[in-house]
Amino acid sequence: MAGSKHNYSFSIILTNIWQEPLLRSILLVSFFISLALPGFSIFYLVPEFSSQLIANVEDEAQRTAEYMIENIFPGGDLVIPLGQMEQVDRKIETARRAMLLDKVKVFTNTGNTIYSTDKQDLGEINNKDYFNAIVRQGKIYSKVVNKNFATSEGRITGKDVAEVYIPMRSTRGFSGAFEIYYDITVKKAELKKLIAVSSVLSITVSVLLLLMILLVLYRASKASVRRRLAEEEVRRANNSLEERVLEQTYELQITQNTSIEALAILAESYDADTGAHLARIQRYVECLTSAVQNQSLYVEYLAGKENYVEEVTLASLLHDIGKTAVPQDILTKQGRLTAQEFDIVKKHTTVAGEILGRANQSFSSHFGKDSYLAFARDIALHHHEKWDGTGYPHQLKGKEIPLSARIVSLADVYDALRSRRPYKEPWPHADAMAEIIRCCGSQFDPELVDIFIANTDRIEEIANLLMPTSEHASVINELSPADSAPAPVHWGKYSISK
Numbered sequence: 045m046a047g048s049k050h051n052y053s054f055s056i057i058l059t060n061i062w063q064e065p066l067l068r069s070i071l072l073v074s075f076f077i078s079l080a081l082p083g084f085s086i087f088y089l090v091p092e093f094s095s096q097l098i099a100n101v102e103d104e105a106q107r108t109a110e111y112m113i114e115n116i117f118p119g120g121d122l123v124i125p126l127g128q129m130e131q132v133d134r135k136i137e138t139a140r141r142a143m144l145l146d147k148v149k150v151f152t153n154t155g156n157t158i159y160s161t162d163k164q165d166l167g168e169i170n171n172k173d174y175f176n177a178i179v180r181q182g183k184i185y186s187k188v189v190n191k192n193f194a195t196s197e198g199r200i201t202g203k204d205v206a207e208v209y210i211p212m213r214s215t216r217g218f219s220g221a222f223e224i225y226y227d228i229t230v231k232k233a234e235l236k237k238l239i240a241v242s243s244v245l246s247i248t249v250s251v252l253l254l255l256m257i258l259l260v261l262y263r264a265s266k267a268s269v270r271r272r273l274a275e276e277e278v279r280r281a282n283n284s285l286e287e288r289v290l291e292q293t294y295e296l297q298i299t300q301n302t303s304i305e306a307l308a309i310l311a312e313s314y315d316a317d318t319g320a321h322l323a324r325i326q327r328y329v330e331c332l333t334s335a336v337q338n339q340s341l342y343v344e345y346l347a348g349k350e351n352y353v354e355e356v357t358l359a360s361l362l363h364d365i366g367k368t369a370v371p372q373d374i375l376t377k378q379g380r381l382t383a384q385e386f387d388i389v390k391k392h393t394t395v396a397g398e399i400l401g402r403a404n405q406s407f408s409s410h411f412g413k414d415s416y417l418a419f420a421r422d423i424a425l426h427h428h429e430k431w432d433g434t435g436y437p438h439q440l441k442g443k444e445i446p447l448s449a450r451i452v453s454l455a456d457v458y459d460a461l462r463s464r465r466p467y468k469e470p471w472p473h474a475d476a477m478a479e480i481i482r483c484c485g486s487q488f489d490p491e492l493v494d495i496f497i498a499n500t501d502r503i504e505e506i507a508n509l510l511m512p513t514s515e516h517a518s519v520i521n522e523l524s525p526a527d528s529a530p531a532p533v534h535w536g537k538y539s540i541s542k
Contacts (some may be wrong), residue, residue: 057262058262067261071257071258074254074261078250081249082246085242085243085246086243093239094188097188097232097235098186105186108143109222112136112222122150122152122220124150144226146225147160147161147225148161148223149162149223150220151175151222153218153219153220155169156169157169172197175221180218181211182213182218184209185209187206188204188205188206189204189206190204204229205226206226208223208225208226209223320512321459322361324506324507325459326358326360327506329356329360329451330353331506332492333353333448336447337352340492340494342491355416356416356451358420359417363420363423363424363452365399366391366392366399366424367392369392370391374388376466378466391437393426393427393428397425397426400417400420401421401425403417422446422449423448423449426438426449427449427456428453429445430486431445434486442489450492454480454493454496457483457487458503461479462507463511464512473500477497481497
């Protein structure tokens with residue numbers, strides 16, 4: 045590692061800051077904070093200072109108006125009796141000088157200008173929207189007008205002023221309003237200075253904070269780069285070992301799957317279609333189990349079962365492994381079996397259940413958990429049980445039968461119906477579906493039949509894809525000894541026809 049100093053270059057360390065999620069997040073947050081402080085000053089403090097300025101002006105204008113009411117317009121009636129204009133003018137001029145007012149106007153309740161320090165305004169009527177909608181309603185209206193901009197009344201001002209309308213009320217309601225202009229040139233200059241100081245301070249703090257955080261991030265990134273290079277060395281050292289482990293694991297998986305298929309084919313070696321039959325069973329089971337896991341009453345039951353679809357699909361290959369214990373002449377017999385022969389056939393379930401159960405127990409004793417062999421044992425032992433309890437070998441009923449066995453039973457019977465057997469011709473898809481519906485609630489779980497019907501197109505697609513040329517699956521001996529397909533069946537909410 046001593047010879048890798050060039051890997052710690054400035055550009056690599058900075059690039060690493062952006063590549064590492066945590067460091068990138070800290071960097072982005074830091075930039076946002078750095079921008080937030082000046083932004084706070086610009087978008088909050090500046091408006092707040094300006095708002096406070098106008099609020100102070102409004103308070104001052106309110107006090108000015110109250111003074112004028114008390115000393116010039118007693119009673120709140122904004123009227124100037126004939127012959128008293130000069131007297132009113134003197135009083136307002138005195139107040140204007142004492143209170144540093146730029147201009148004063150007085151309006152009646154109709155908006156008529158009855159007094160103004162600018163005599164050319166006399167007689168004008170204020171019909172502006174702000175006067176009618178705000179001032180007439182008894183609310184203060186104010187506006188800051190910058191130098192060389194127009195006031196609310198359209199007058200261009202040569203200085204910074206605050207224009208404030210103070211409504212007055214008498215016993216008869218709204219009696220008129222004062223319009224008072226304040227020269228705020230000095231106050232605005234002070235405000236600008238305050239804002240400038242605040243902005244410089246916030247920007248300085250932001251820059252210092254950002255520099256400190258960047259320094260911390262740089263050091264953290266450098267440590268991260270050093271650690272990553274060390275990890276690279278470890279990964280390179282272990283890379284070949286990992287590859288060998290993965291290769292051996294893959295080989296073991298292939299060997300396991302091949303062995304399972306070989307055992308399953310051996311169990312039914314009397315049938316030339318065994319390989320295709322097992323492939324179809326797997327595809328049917330995968331289709332049905334996926335649907336059961338996603339859209340059935342069993343969703344909650346399966347929620348905590350990891351790899352359920354994969355393990356049941358793999359285990360389904362071994363559903364008839366017990367047939368190795370049944371004489372081949374019985375398995376290939378054309379026509380119905382005798383009661384004694386059928387009893388021998390039934391033993392293939394218990395034989396397989398015993399063998400697979402022992403295999404799973406051996407696995408569990410080594411690894412402390414069940415393997416797919418637990419499903420294989422349930423399927424092989426119980427896939428000939430029936431929903432109404434008339435199946436074998438234990439006459440289990442309803443949900444006493446493992447769900448995996450109920451699924452494989454349905455797939456196995458469908459494939460048997462669709463396949464050619466020594467004692468029967470293959471059935472069409474519609475007739476096989478009709479037979480499954482006929483056996484709903486007696487042989488098969490009604491919920492699974494519903495799912496089977498819902499996925500009938502996919503089931504038929506699998507059958508057509510994997511079925512030998514001009515041949516379909518067969519019926520098991522105990523299900524239907526008929527040599528021909530049944531007539532269309534109408535059962536409850538289902539209707540299947542040719």
